[in-house]
Amino acid sequence: MIRYIIRRILYMIPVMFVVLVLVFAVCNMMPGDPVKMLLGATYTEEQYNAKREEFGLDEPYIVQFGTYLFNLVTKGELGNSFQTGRLVTAELKGRISISLKLGVLSCCLTFLLAIPIGIISAVKQNSILDYSFTSISVFLAAMPGFWLALMLIVLFALKLQILPSSGLRTWQSYILPVVCNALSATAVTMRMTRSSMLEVIRQDYVSTARAKGISESRVIIRHALRNALIPVITVMGSQFSAIIGGSVVIENIFSIPGMGVKLVNSIGNRDYQVVMGITLIICGFTMVIMLIVDLVYSFVDPRIKAEFESADKIRRMKRKQKKEAANYV
């Protein structure tokens, strides 16, 4: 298992490299100029050139990328923001925790809502409850996040005046953005849980469990849910990554100073260093989530754990055989 984790971590390096190359290329292909954005409307050609030189933008692209990569690998630095001159890591320090908080809370809410509702929907298939949950989930999945956010603000902040509409100043401030982030993810996860559960509860081993006289709740939770959770976990993982990386709209509407707002702002200012930094962080985070998801599989389904272990065993066996063959020769 440990070998598997190490291997997965090592796989991250080329993926991140490819992501970096792509982001760097896209940033440099975008129309606009970070120096012109920085200097505003009044500058001389001399100032412009000096600034480009200071940022290293006068170097060939390959040198710029090489320097960035060198600093990243040797110093762990993501460069300096063109706009503020500060280290990108310092710029993002507070923002990562804000976006993570939102993401984690949203995922918790998604988890707490989607799985029970999905189970109930599956168990009570074709009932009024099932139809209601299904309709609501379709509605939520279809609603654009910004519209839902504005409607919730109008209802809870403006009309009822029970929740704040912006910032993250009190615990109540988290409610609306978290709910907005979680709702569409809940809809997708709930649908996945329902369909997965429906598939599982029709299988023979579930009927066998029922035939043995085990109570329905035990059959569902102990026998069916565990197997039904695998596709749900996969969806949850991708939803979590999407929430962390894609809460740009929610952060903007609720004026939350997270990574999403910074990303939009930096793209607007052509602050490539910050854009690359945020993309790298989101990419790394997504890969870690995917790794965790894969590891959780093995806890949920022993067959997968066995696969990991057997793969290791096979590898060990092959290596042994090779060694023996070499000794024989």
Added chain:
Amino acid sequence: MKKIKSLMTLLLAMVMILALAACGGSDSSGEQGSGSSDSDEINESSDSSGAEEAKEYVDTVYIGEYGGAAFIKPTFDPTGLTGSICDNGCCYMVYDMLFYVTAEGSYDSRVVESYEWTDDTHMVINIKDGVYFSNGDQLTAEDVLYSLEQRAASSMRSTYYEVFLTDESTISDDGLTLTLVTDSATANYMSGLDFAILDKEYIESIGWDNIDWSDPDQIIGSGPYAVTYFVADSEIHFDKRDDYWGLDKGYDDTVLEYVVYNYTDRSTMCIDFETGVIDLAIDLNESDYARLVEEGSDDYTPALIHSNVVITSTWDVVNNEYLSNPVIREALCHAIDIDEITIAMNGSYGGVATGMLAEKEIGFVEGYVYDYDPDYAKELLESEGISDGEINLTVLCYGNYETIATAMQANLNEIGVNLDVQVVDVASYWGNIGTAGQSDIMLYGYSTTNPSCDPSTHLSYWKSDSAFAVMRRDYDDLLVAAESTLDMSEREELYGELQERWYENFDTVPICEYLASFVYSNSVFESIELAGTTCPWLFDAVYK
């Protein structure tokens, strides 16, 4: 069964831990927007003699400002800001600028006793005695010179700073008089003298590179307020300094605390105002402003910020063969219906441009606007043998300028000129506007944000070394002459001549003034006027 139970327990525990972890961490310093500010009676010493008098203070004023994500800078380093001035209004709360622009558009200073030009290149500035930083250090001419040096050395400096010869500038023995030397007579010197004054001794004791400009404890200024809480792009809390030196000098500090919230969405800001989270919302949506005016209420007053900006449309006379023809330019100038565009931009609240420059600018001459006369425009085009659809122009635009561009498109279409409107983001606009053939028209708002109200900043586009190729390049004589004289009436005359030449060459169509709006709570403010800077302390406000 045991495994299932432990798995479920594990999952539940994880969810709880994650939830707890997410809820934890740093939060706001505690005090939150109450929305309604109370008044307190506090006995404060208001003069050096120690005479006690009852003064009515306002506890906390909550201000919301829209600025995208960039408004509240992630740093209070005043040298790290773009432009000539501290474009973050909040800096004015903490630092004293050598000079600053008032709500009326004139300049003032809290730290300068007097100043004079002894000759064309020597300016003597006398600093007030008894001005102190929040750490107790006295503000001296050395601090002023040091701050100017830092600003001039900053990579974000503007070209204004190039005129100051800090090495040759001298300080008197008492440390309160600075003789500033410039390399030539420079009319627009004020644009370089609105820098924030930093405490040299304090900064040198820590080291410039070691200062964390986002740490409230390390932000030391001589202004009336101190930063007590700061989250970049989100909120700043300013508390009145108990030891503020300015009380002895007659400066007022009616408000004990200002809390400034940054909004990335204007609608949310307006909702926060309506629900009482903030007492003042600056830069509303046009629709929100119109709604607030229409609905009307005794609880609030919506108002406009006349920011002394005029939006103009300038033809690319250099790169477009049609636009290099003055008759065609004249036709286009008369085809633009600026009344209609103004209404499209600002509804019934907007003001049509009355001249080539903004009204408060030095040398502004009223009347240099073109009458809307599409028939005459068509006649002119016919006289040049231009047929319908022959001229195809392109305009790049962003943000609100799209409204202007679209209206211009309809206007020009009436006289048979096609205008291709290309909406881009700000960076693409500024990245391409100076490139030949990218945009035949430059839409731009001229603003006077420097204390001297001197238009030379934006007029520099017309100079031959301008980075923008879309402009004419035969105004250097007037511009250089205006910049090089300290004689105000001569400058006014030169700028007047420039506008006349501009007008007669049909280079630019002045369209409308740029408007922003705000709304304030009547329970907190008796009245308030905003112009120029949006520094809360410098608002022309009367509190209840």
